[in-house]
Amino acid sequence: MVPVDYYIALSAILFIIGSLGMLIRRNPLIIFMSVELMLNAANLAFVAFARSFEIAHGKPLFSGQIFVFFVIAVAAAEVAVGLSLIVEIFKSRKNINIDELNSLKG
Amino acid sequence: MTSDLIVFLVLSLVAIATALGMLFSKNAVYSALFLVLNFVTVAVFYLLLGAPFIAMSQITVYAGAIMVLFLFVIMLLGAKNLPPTKTLPWQKPLAFTLAFVLAVESIYIIFARAQLDVTVTSPDALVNSMNSLRKMAEILFTDYLLPFEITSILLLVAMVGAIVLTTRQKKAG
Numbered sequence: 486m487v488p489v490d491y492y493i494a495l496s497a498i499l500f501i502i503g504s505l506g507m508l509i510r511r512n513p514l515i516i517f518m519s520v521e522l523m524l525n526a527a528n529l530a531f532v533a534f535a536r537s538f539e540i541a542h543g544k545p546l547f548s549g550q551i552f553v554f555f556v557i558a559v560a561a562a563e564v565a566v567g568l569s570l571i572v573e574i575f576k577s578r579k580n581i582n583i584d585e586l587n588s589l590k591g
Numbered sequence: 592m593t594s595d596l597i598v599f600l601v602l603s604l605v606a607i608a609t610a611l612g613m614l615f616s617k618n619a620v621y622s623a624l625f626l627v628l629n630f631v632t633v634a635v636f637y638l639l640l641g642a643p644f645i646a647m648s649q650i651t652v653y654a655g656a657i658m659v660l661f662l663f664v665i666m667l668l669g670a671k672n673l674p675p676t677k678t679l680p681w682q683k684p685l686a687f688t689l690a691f692v693l694a695v696e697s698i699y700i701i702f703a704r705a706q707l708d709v710t711v712t713s714p715d716a717l718v719n720s721m722n723s724l725r726k727m728a729e730i731l732f733t734d735y736l737l738p739f740e741i742t743s744i745l746l747l748v749a750m751v752g753a754i755v756l757t758t759r760q761k762k763a764g
Contacts, residue, residue: 488709493701494701501694502607508682508689514622515619525630528649533711535642545641550645558745560653561652564661571664
């Protein structure tokens with residue numbers, strides 16, 4: 486018996502840690518990991534709400550879980566493209582510090 | 592204190608600790624490994640919430656595929672620390688302050704204003720939630736068929752995009 490608030494609070498805390506990571510870290514790989522953490526926190530909230538609806542209405546409601554499945558697929562696509570962009574930037578500049586990446590021109 | 596609550600509290604401590612470890616590790620490899628542990632604890636949360644399929648896809652896709660890709664890129668780029676550069680001096684305190692304000696606001700809204708009077712229990716037996724997988728598959732392939740197919744196209748586009756991005760220089764040279 487866990488109140489659903491606790492899951493939502495945990496999700497909020499993980500999301501805030503992710504956003505803090507985006508703000509204070511200078512390594513784009515860590516920033517990407519923070520984005521993954523934030524997506525994960527949102528997924529946790531989705532599944533917690535799906536479960537609470539299932540308990541409140543007596544029958545399972547799968548829309549929340551299916552949405553999480555789509556979010557995982559989109560995250561996989563995003564990571565593939567984003568990491569290949571980082572590798573490409575590193576190849577052309579030998580440096581991936583985001584403070585020095587201030588122009589789009591290769 | 593029911594056993595559910597104890598499991599939840601212990602796992603949430605692990606989840607928050609690994610998230611903070613990811614954030615403050617100097618070495619990018621340690622960050623990635625902390626994040627793998629975080630994903631696994633979140634997968635256990637999904638099992639507690641009666642979503643075994645999501646838990647398994649979390650482990651295979653996130654903890655398996657995505658983090659292996661991350662580790663691969665970290666190895667490729669070198670795991671050495673980035674040299675400190677002249678950053679905005681007020682940025683870190685401002686970021687911590689804003690994150691703290693956001694945390695206080697969201698905790699206040701969740702506990703004082705939202706009035707979510709539902710307690711969630713974990714399913715009695717994992718077998719029951721496994722049986723509901725068939726139902727979920729039916730819904731995924733009827734009501735959500737179009738988004739499912741669009742997702743497959745999205746993954747194809749991402750794959751082509753990654754290949755095009757990383758082979759561009761060879762053709763030019």
